[in-house]
Every structure is written in structure tokens, then in C-alpha cells.
Amino acid sequence: MSSRVGGATGDTAAGSERLRAVVRRLGAAGDVVQGVALRRLMGLPEGVQRRLVGRPVVRDGLTLATEIQLLFALQRLMGEDGLDAEDHASDEARRDLVRQARLASGNPPIGGSHDLVVDGAAGPLDARLYIPRALLRASEVPGGLTPLSGTADPLLIWYHGGGMLRGDLDSHDAVCRVLAEEAGCRVLSVAYRLAPEHPFPAGADDAFAAYRWVLRNAAGIGADPERVALGGDSAGAYLAAVASLEAVAAGMAPAYQLLVYPVTDWGALAADRESRSRKLFDAGFLLTRDFMNAAEAAYLGSADPDDPRLNLHRAELAGLPPTYVCTAGFDPLRDEGERFVEELRAAGVEVTHQRFAPLIHAFVHLMGGRESRGALSAIATALRRGLVG
Structure with a gap:
């Protein structure tokens, strides 16, 4: 379930480089490996995630979960568009939703x-x-x-x-x-x-x-x-x-x-x-x-x-x-x-x-x-x- 978040993740330089290294390793992996890696990253201790994504995202007095910040940062680096697909009801968009749900959810x-x-x-x-x-x-x-x-x-x-x-x-x-x-x-x-x-x-x-x-x-x-x-x-x-x-x-x-x-x-x-x-x-x-x-x-x-x-x-x-x-x-x-x-x-x-x-x-x-x-x-x-x- 992906999205582009622009500058909302508050990346630090060191955290961004670590995430880029992860994305480079995942780029050639299949969906099963990518899904396992994504779920493990989202399950990292909150302190580790925070070091990867930088300062918190706060809006309307609420703080975005660090795991969500991390998800957005990873997907932005991977160039995924998610719900921003040009043709929202195309067969490709519908297949992509299923793929992303499986990556995020597992079995x-x-x-x-x-x-x-x-x-x-x-x-x-x-x-x-x-x-x-x-x-x-x-x-x-x-x-x-x-x-x-x-x-x-x-x-x-x-x-x-x-x-x-x-x-x-x-x-x-x-x-x-x-x-x-x-x-x-x-x-x-x-x-x-x-x-x-x-x-x-x-x-x-x-x-x-x-x-x-x-x-x-x-x-x-x-x-x-x-x-x-x-x-x-x-x-x-x-x-x-x-x-x-x-x-x-x-x-x-x-x-x-x-x-x-x-x-x-x-x-x-x-x-x-x-x-x-x-x-x-x-x-x-x-x-x-x-x-x-x-x-x-x-x-x-x-x-x-x-x-x-x-x-x-x-x-x-x-x-x-x-x-x-x-x-x-x-x-x-x-x-x-x-x-x-x-x-x-x-x-x-x-x-x-x-x-x-x-x-x-x-x-x-x-x-x-x-x-x-x-x-x-x-x-x-x-x-x-x-x-x-």
C-alpha cells in the first residue's frame, strides 16, 4: 500500500543512506523476499526506525507512527506510486493493489x-x-x-x-x-x-x-x-x-x-x-x-x-x-x-x-x-x- 510523501519523512543523511542501501539490496529480489524484508523492517524497534527516518511527522497535533514513516521512505526510494497510478481502475492498477497488499500482509x-x-x-x-x-x-x-x-x-x-x-x-x-x-x-x-x-x-x-x-x-x-x-x-x-x-x-x-x-x-x-x-x-x-x-x-x-x-x-x-x-x-x-x-x-x-x-x-x-x-x-x-x- 504505497504513497509518495514528499519531504514528510524528515530524513537524516545517515538514515537515508542506510535506507538506500536496503533498497538497493531489495531491488533485485522477488516479491516474497521483498515482503518478508518489508514486514521485518516495520517490526524493528521504534528507536532504530527513528534513526533511519529522522524527525517525527506531526500534523493536526498528531504524530505519525514511525513504522509508517519508514514504510513511506522505503517506497519513495523504490519509486512506487501506489494510489497515485494514472489509470486508477486499469487491470494493471488492480493487480498492483493485490501485489502490494500481499507484500505488506504476508500469509x-x-x-x-x-x-x-x-x-x-x-x-x-x-x-x-x-x-x-x-x-x-x-x-x-x-x-x-x-x-x-x-x-x-x-x-x-x-x-x-x-x-x-x-x-x-x-x-x-x-x-x-x-x-x-x-x-x-x-x-x-x-x-x-x-x-x-x-x-x-x-x-x-x-x-x-x-x-x-x-x-x-x-x-x-x-x-x-x-x-x-x-x-x-x-x-x-x-x-x-x-x-x-x-x-x-x-x-x-x-x-x-x-x-x-x-x-x-x-x-x-x-x-x-x-x-x-x-x-x-x-x-x-x-x-x-x-x-x-x-x-x-x-x-x-x-x-x-x-x-x-x-x-x-x-x-x-x-x-x-x-x-x-x-x-x-x-x-x-x-x-x-x-x-x-x-x-x-x-x-x-x-x-x-x-x-x-x-x-x-x-x-x-x-x-x-x-x-x-x-x-x-x-x-x-x-x-x-x-x-x-
């Missing part, structure tokens, strides 16, 4: 997973079911595991992030593995239709259709239809919220929501209603104004930006299930997510909110860093408490 252990197909609003959608080791039993094959038969386990339906332009089952595979294992529940990741090929309301319609499919087919995937949560990160968190709103209106409310740095207003740029954090962090911290503009234009299409399914601040929130929302301090989406928290509370919704002040958008992928990995564990803990009990 966390999971009890078991398998691919399947669920119903979308206009046809079948690819999906992947994750089962943690706690919900498996020893199989007849020595050392093998198999799902417990006849179970009705809690299930999280996960919608991946990517600005409605990118992302798929593979880009968020590691995140789903960690959530399943640490929360002790099944996770079903759903690959909804993307813009610009499929603008609003395609993705939102798919999210609700997938939820309806789960309720109809819960027994077949070992899920308890009374303990289904909807969740996601960024654009995926937006989809989870929209699906929850539709579910409540249809009298089939989910048990829980898990919203990770959600997008809550798809017309913010077009309607000139940007939050303060969108202006403060619009460049240099991964999620840029350029990418947000492209994502908004592609997903909005000709839709009314005041539609409550695009601007969640105009939606009727009463009746939504208990909800967890987390935001990141250095994220353009921070303020709208925290505004949404207050609106949920005002509507009588039970809400838990955590701000991970030193972190950036997309931190869930950064498995090597102590701050980032700890935040993902905190999200899994919230899911366990809210859904599993």
Missing part, C-alpha cells in the same frame, strides 16, 4: 478457507469463506482439520475496500484470515461489482443481495442467521452500512456492524462539502485527493450525491444494530467517519469508536508494524465482543 495462518459463489443483484459473485482453527476438528487425515458438522457459528460478511475501483478476494485475504482467527468466527468475503464498469447502485445492490443470500443459505455455510455481522474497510465499510440500512428497512437487521475507516459521503468533493481532514491529509498519506476524485466520479456516475445511499449523513439511522467504527488519525476520511459516529449515537444506536491516532488509511494491511498490527487485533477483539460474545 497469516487460517484454519481453512474455500471459494464459493453467492447471489449478487445481477448475477453470481465470487466469495471466500474463512473458518478459524477454533471452529475445526481433527480429521481422519493425520494432522488435518475439517469443519465441525451441523454448526451454526457467528459469521462476518466482509466487503473489501479499494474505492469501489479496486480490490478483490485476494487483496483482503490476509485481513479476513486475521479477523476470523482472532475473533473466532467465520468470515465470508464477497467480491462485489466495481466501478467504473458498474457505477452506483451496483455495488450497494450486490452488498444487500449477498446478505440476503447468506440468510437463505446459512445452514450450508455453517452460519447462525441470528448472528451475522456486516463489515468492511473504507468503501467496503460504506457498503456494509448501506446493506445494514436496507436490511433494517426490510425487517432483517444484522446482529452487528464493523466499520473500518468508512467512506460516508460519496458526493463530498462534487458538492463542495469536504471535511477538515480531507483537506489536511489530501496528499502524502496514501489516500490522495486525486484518487478520491477518481473514485467519486467513477462510482457516482450521474446519481444524485444527496441520495441517502451515497451520503450516509442523510440516512435514517435509527434501528441499526450495535456498531463498531474505527478511524485513523492521518486519514482524509477521519472526520466524516467520526461525524457518522455522533450521528449514530444521536439516533440511539449503540456505538463503539476507536481512533488509531498515529495511523493512516489502509493500515489493516500493514501486518509487520506493531502499531498497525495491534490496531487490527483491536478490531478483531471488538468483533469478538460484539458478535461472538
Whole structure:
């Protein structure tokens, strides 16, 4: 998950030279070696990282995590553009997101997973079911595991992030593995239709259709239809919220929501209603104004930006299930997510909110860093408490 940060890293001459030496060694290495090295560097003691990157980055009274500074410095030296790619929805850009996510996340252990197909609003959608080791039993094959038969386990339906332009089952595979294992529940990741090929309301319609499919087919995937949560990160968190709103209106409310740095207003740029954090962090911290503009234009299409399914601040929130929302301090989406928290509370919704002040958008992928990995564990803990009990 890369970004250009200009002069934000505060490099010292000695630290920069050490980082250049690392980059030279990594330049000829394959993705596996690069990924291992990246995660190890992000896990170095904070004092060592600070000597490599120089003075802290402080903005809006917050100090950027040193591991994030180090990540940005490395990627800048490697000449990676990340979300600043010229064609945000090209096949190459979509493949690159998966590659970068794998480099940053690695391959966390999971009890078991398998691919399947669920119903979308206009046809079948690819999906992947994750089962943690706690919900498996020893199989007849020595050392093998198999799902417990006849179970009705809690299930999280996960919608991946990517600005409605990118992302798929593979880009968020590691995140789903960690959530399943640490929360002790099944996770079903759903690959909804993307813009610009499929603008609003395609993705939102798919999210609700997938939820309806789960309720109809819960027994077949070992899920308890009374303990289904909807969740996601960024654009995926937006989809989870929209699906929850539709579910409540249809009298089939989910048990829980898990919203990770959600997008809550798809017309913010077009309607000139940007939050303060969108202006403060619009460049240099991964999620840029350029990418947000492209994502908004592609997903909005000709839709009314005041539609409550695009601007969640105009939606009727009463009746939504208990909800967890987390935001990141250095994220353009921070303020709208925290505004949404207050609106949920005002509507009588039970809400838990955590701000991970030193972190950036997309931190869930950064498995090597102590701050980032700890935040993902905190999200899994919230899911366990809210859904599993």
C-alpha cells in the first residue's frame, strides 16, 4: 500500500543512506523476499526506525507512527506510486493493489478457507469463506482439520475496500484470515461489482443481495442467521452500512456492524462539502485527493450525491444494530467517519469508536508494524465482543 510523501519523512543523511542501501539490496529480489524484508523492517524497534527516518511527522497535533514513516521512505526510494497510478481502475492498477497488499500482509495462518459463489443483484459473485482453527476438528487425515458438522457459528460478511475501483478476494485475504482467527468466527468475503464498469447502485445492490443470500443459505455455510455481522474497510465499510440500512428497512437487521475507516459521503468533493481532514491529509498519506476524485466520479456516475445511499449523513439511522467504527488519525476520511459516529449515537444506536491516532488509511494491511498490527487485533477483539460474545 504505497504513497509518495514528499519531504514528510524528515530524513537524516545517515538514515537515508542506510535506507538506500536496503533498497538497493531489495531491488533485485522477488516479491516474497521483498515482503518478508518489508514486514521485518516495520517490526524493528521504534528507536532504530527513528534513526533511519529522522524527525517525527506531526500534523493536526498528531504524530505519525514511525513504522509508517519508514514504510513511506522505503517506497519513495523504490519509486512506487501506489494510489497515485494514472489509470486508477486499469487491470494493471488492480493487480498492483493485490501485489502490494500481499507484500505488506504476508500469509497469516487460517484454519481453512474455500471459494464459493453467492447471489449478487445481477448475477453470481465470487466469495471466500474463512473458518478459524477454533471452529475445526481433527480429521481422519493425520494432522488435518475439517469443519465441525451441523454448526451454526457467528459469521462476518466482509466487503473489501479499494474505492469501489479496486480490490478483490485476494487483496483482503490476509485481513479476513486475521479477523476470523482472532475473533473466532467465520468470515465470508464477497467480491462485489466495481466501478467504473458498474457505477452506483451496483455495488450497494450486490452488498444487500449477498446478505440476503447468506440468510437463505446459512445452514450450508455453517452460519447462525441470528448472528451475522456486516463489515468492511473504507468503501467496503460504506457498503456494509448501506446493506445494514436496507436490511433494517426490510425487517432483517444484522446482529452487528464493523466499520473500518468508512467512506460516508460519496458526493463530498462534487458538492463542495469536504471535511477538515480531507483537506489536511489530501496528499502524502496514501489516500490522495486525486484518487478520491477518481473514485467519486467513477462510482457516482450521474446519481444524485444527496441520495441517502451515497451520503450516509442523510440516512435514517435509527434501528441499526450495535456498531463498531474505527478511524485513523492521518486519514482524509477521519472526520466524516467520526461525524457518522455522533450521528449514530444521536439516533440511539449503540456505538463503539476507536481512533488509531498515529495511523493512516489502509493500515489493516500493514501486518509487520506493531502499531498497525495491534490496531487490527483491536478490531478483531471488538468483533469478538460484539458478535461472538
